[in-house]
Amino acid sequence: MQTKVSRDRSLMNDPSPSDFNKFWQSVRAIAGPYWYPTKSGERAFSDVIRIWGMLILLILLIIALVSVTAFNSFVTRYITDVIEEKDYPNFIKTIVVFSAALICITLLSGFSKLVRKKIALDWYKWLNNHTLSKYFSNRAYYRINFRSDVDNPDQRISQEIEPITSNALSFSAIFLEKVLEMTTFLVIIWSISQFIATVLVVYTIVGNLIAVYLGQQLNKINQEELELKAEYNYCLTHVRNHAESIAFFQGENQESNIIQRRFINLLKNIERKINWENNQELFDGAYKSAIQIFPYLVLAPIYMSGQADFGEVVQASIACNSFANAMATLIREFGNSGRFSSYVERLSEFSDALEAVTKQPENVSTIKTIEENHLAFEHVTLQTPNYEQVIVEDLSVSIQPGEGLLIIGPSGRGKSSLLRAIAGLWNAGTGRLVRPPLEEVLFLPQRPYIILGTLREQLIYPNTNRQMTDPELKDILQQVNLQNLLNRVEGFDTEVPWENILSLGEQQRLAFARLLVTNPSFTILDEATSALDLNNEGNLYQQLQETKTTFISVGHRESLFNYHQWVLELSQDSSWQLLTVQDYRLQKAKEIVTNSSVNPETTIDILPDNQSQSQPEISIEIDTIVGLSHKEMQILTNSPINTIRSKASLGKSITTKDGFTYRYDKNPKVLKWVIT
Known part of the structure; x- marks a missing residue:
């Protein structure tokens, strides 16, 4: 300071x-x-x-x-x-x-x-x-x-x-x-x-x-x-x-x-x-x-x-x-x-x-914290510690055991502030926060905290009294793709300036290794994979899902949608919306079409299997059917419209730029591209 x-x-x-x-x-x-x-x-x-x-x-x-x-x-x-x-x-x-x-x-x-x-x-x-x-x-x-x-x-x-x-x-x-x-x-x-x-x-x-x-x-x-x-x-x-x-x-x-x-x-x-x-x-x-x-x-x-x-x-x-x-x-x-x-x-x-x-300020409202074995915000209005700004208003979200919630929103909108509220660092506001005891929660920040200690102590932190054998720790390093780390130091009991010898990506993988060692019931990740490539990120999140832990992530990457069930989007005006990942993607796809000057009432072209491209097209209204049209898929893939129609008629799937795979549902009541 x-x-x-x-x-x-x-x-x-x-x-x-x-x-x-x-x-x-x-x-x-x-x-x-x-x-x-x-x-x-x-x-x-x-x-x-x-x-x-x-x-x-x-x-x-x-x-x-x-x-x-x-x-x-x-x-x-x-x-x-x-x-x-x-x-x-x-x-x-x-x-x-x-x-x-x-x-x-x-x-x-x-x-x-x-x-x-x-x-x-x-x-x-x-x-x-x-x-x-x-x-x-x-x-x-x-x-x-x-x-x-x-x-x-x-x-x-x-x-x-x-x-x-x-x-x-x-x-x-x-x-x-x-x-x-x-x-x-x-x-x-x-x-x-x-x-x-x-x-x-x-x-x-x-x-x-x-x-x-x-x-x-x-x-x-x-x-x-x-x-x-x-x-x-x-x-x-x-x-x-x-x-x-x-x-x-x-x-x-x-x-x-x-x-x-x-x-x-x-x-x-x-x-x-x-x-x-x-x-x-x-x-x-x-x-x-x-x-x-x-x-x-x-x-x-x-x-x-x-x-x-x-x-x-x-x-x-x-x-x-x-x-x-x-x-x-x-x-x-x-x-x-x-x-x-x-x-x-x-x-x-x-x-x-x-x-x-x-000392708690007098005559001010604070968020009431209840310790139970799940995470939930109940009509929570969160403010900055000085009570000068409202971060999110009347938030009600409940996360079921084993689920993943992804918090997104513009930079500086208060995504990390919600995590601070869970950790008990910020409590200015009103409402109730239900969370497990903090001993059962592991926090992984964007820049991991690297302690002054040995590699063994780094891996078992914060429970420094935990006993683990060298083979067990080697297996953990293998899982987070840090197996080569032991070649750079003399062993798990080596103490070196880790912040200087580990890149930010390696530090983030080391933090995930702590998660696998600790195996907490609840995990909070604040852009914890921002320095990793997509392969390493996918590997770590898949292992996180296998632990059956309940987790909340903050991030901007579209790839993170693949590992969460719910999306909490914070807006500039302190409002919010909670959607499933699939509904959120459909919503954003329609916004893309709208922003591209496509009229929502425009009819879409469907080519049945037994018709040629010169035959009349069947008109279906977008707002009456769940799914994406050929033109929407064209925008999401940058592919020619004829290619989209051809794959629809052949029953082939298409992967969009955001990494999701769609198939064409030929049911006469649907006739839309839906997520596989």
Whole structure:
């Protein structure tokens, strides 16, 4: 589906309270079912307890890490004093404590990151499965394609779920750790110099304001980057999916230009992002450097005057440096949060769209579906899903077991839409649809669905658990004239890109092989033989008839009339007519004669066996007799009228252009050409 770019919708572009509330609601919608499920069966209670236990452990590890780090600043201060006093025994003891603290910091830091990543992985696994469940529920994956405001669902699932969980845990853990560090070291600085602490608070407020501004710009750029990458990825996927068509048209230059345009837009966005990130890095560096210099400017004179010891100066410097590092990290995380907010917005939008497309609209009429062991439309008026167009009106058709119904009509008139109604994909309208359970129905589209799997899995699809031996599968391939396929692969368990190595005709025969394997009670064929020659088509339909399955076909070929008993013709004005194949052919033959300026009341010439061509002709009215006249047969065969008369007198049959065979009935009450 083509991407739809809307670069003005980032939640962080205009950070008004309503935008923040919307963002927070999106976060709650994504995180709530995992961390605090309210619906029964949403998550196992043991899983919730386990993950909250891991979260509490993570918080305790962060608190311990900050505590040990703060403790180490005092140890550093004491080491400085011991060195200044040249107290070697206390120096050794202090170094041991300092080393132990460093080891604890290393272990706590590593273990806290491990726990954080484990939680993120568990959340990612659950959120991905939860989203996929909604994606495949009630055929939302099909219905979402009719939503033009939701682009690239595949990218949203495969590339944008994992960053939400990892970024959320990373940001939360870092935020907690750095806020605790800043608070702890601010208290330490306050105990040394209230003036320095006050300046740091003011400095922090100013720094945050600047950081928020820089972060807003990066948020906008990150939102654009996601959408531009989606566009670029879509173009490349489009080329791969339509490689053969592009090769036929020799459209490489045009496709390359289209892709280059998308890539240039992406490059421009990346250049803007580099510039803003550079601005942010310069600000971070300047911010951090100023804090590192400031305590020396204030405390050095105090130390030189003897009002403070050197350990206090060192500790204050370490505290200010740690405060600066924590602040710089927070600023960087807030800058990166723009990408997180974009992911959250897109996933929330996608999740809401999945729920919307599966929710039945209120105050609208729908076709009622009844599951029974036959197919029937009972006063069905079918409309497009948006209720804007009527496809067929007041349709009543019942198909008896073992019969074949052929649906015909102008292109775009809704033939395939009736099949969608049978499959439950479209239900806008009124009336009743009686059909068997969908498990008993096999659908064969014009372009068969080729799965990603082995040849064996292709043949037994959709029942992938069915067990069939190699000889049985070989016999199936023989029946659909695909016996040479095994010469091109190593066996039934070979997995290759089947869509690339099989022609459309071979794919259609493979689909018929599935039919012979599955042997369903009901089969729906949507131009399923359009790429086959008449011999292969005839072979497959004959085998279909032998299975005694009830089937509905959509098609334009006249040859299809040979394999069906009934014809349902759809018209442009939403009307329809149901005829037997024979009646439909007679109707069309008369229309041909009428369209050829032949008067329906014109008498026809009959040559009895005992009369010469010069004898008087017998006149019979067409509209009083069932069958075709000599002139009608002449039009259907393009044969001379004398040839038609001669074969009539000799009792020979004639095959018309549409493949039907007629014989002349010499009964004085008939005297017409009738189908044999």
